Amino acid sequence: MSQYEIYAIKYAGPFVRTGAHVMWYQDWEKIETINYYIWCIKGADETVVVDAGVTPQMASERELEGYVNPAEVLARINVKADEVRHVIITHMHFDHAGGAALFPQASFYIQEDEYRFWLEDPVAGRPAFKQVSDSVSSGYLKSLEGTNRLVLLKGDQQILPGIQCLLSPGHTVALQTVAVNTAGGTAIIGSDCAHVFRNYQEDWPSALIVDLVGWMKTYDKLRERASSAELLFPGHDRLLAENYPVVAADVTRLV
Numbered sequence: 001m002s003q004y005e006i007y008a009i010k011y012a013g014p015f016v017r018t019g020a021h022v023m024w025y026q027d028w029e030k031i032e033t034i035n036y037y038i039w040c041i042k043g044a045d046e047t048v049v050v051d052a053g054v055t056p057q058m059a060s061e062r063e064l065e066g067y068v069n070p071a072e073v074l075a076r077i078n079v080k081a082d083e084v085r086h087v088i089i090t091h092m093h094f095d096h097a098g099g100a101a102l103f104p105q106a107s108f109y110i111q112e113d114e115y116r117f118w119l120e121d122p123v124a125g126r127p128a129f130k131q132v133s134d135s136v137s138s139g140y141l142k143s144l145e146g147t148n149r150l151v152l153l154k155g156d157q158q159i160l161p162g163i164q165c166l167l168s169p170g171h172t173v174a175l176q177t178v179a180v181n182t183a184g185g186t187a188i189i190g191s192d193c194a195h196v197f198r199n200y201q202e203d204w205p206s207a208l209i210v211d212l213v214g215w216m217k218t219y220d221k222l223r224e225r226a227s228s229a230e231l232l233f234p235g236h237d238r239l240l241a242e243n244y245p246v247v248a249a250d251v252t253r254l255v
């Protein structure tokens with residue numbers, strides 16, 4: 001079966017958060033440092049980008065510290081954003097989907113239930129949801145509906161040999177994670193099913209919960225699929241940038 005390497009691409013941060021943001025309802029008095037990332041899956045023939053980061057315009061609107069255009073960071077490992085053919089969107093929070101327009105040739109893979117929620121459910125316009133969404137990238141994705149550049153997935157689905165999207169709800173209505181065949185076994189790009197490794201280690205969610213029961217069942221599912229606990233990666237842990245081989249500025253090889 002096809003085998004891939006996984007790279008973490010840091011495009012913004014560090015950001016300071018209260019501990020209760022990354023360990024929900026705990027650590028109120030503590031401070032945590034997190035980063036914003038996208039991921040790149042590289043194989044012999046195929047390159048897949050997981051999440052899109054944010055555009056320079058949104059970064060300045062939201063005053064994101066330490067921001068570098070994700071396309072610029074990808075170029076450091078010889079990936080040209082404007083030639084990428086496959087982008088998996090794990091969920092439609094602004095820090096994950098906001099940079100969709102940076103990938104003008106790509107097909108975007110999103111869970112249909114996630115997409116419909118953000119585009120069509122009036123609840124998505126309520127303040128708690130609106131603050132983490134982005135109407136510009138939503139509009140961009142909507143403009144692709146009906147073309148082969150928007151692929152709406154229903155549940156677990158393989159998109160290329162050795163790369164499978166897994167429905168993983170909890171943090172959002174239909175977040176998806178990505179199971180990847182690597183030299184070390186099956187690795188999971190878990191996105192915001194965990195902000196940090198500790199969430200998995202202590203069996204505890206991070207902030208922004210839409211379905212806590214679903215979140216815990218997602219943990220069961222991901223632990224079963226990952227070949228080892230070390231191959232289950234969180235979405236925002238600073239250790240992604242610190243504990244792995246650095247292959248270029250802001251780029252580490254996770255496996």
Ligand SMILES: [Zn+2]
Nearest residue numbers: 093095192235
């Ligand atoms: Zn996030």
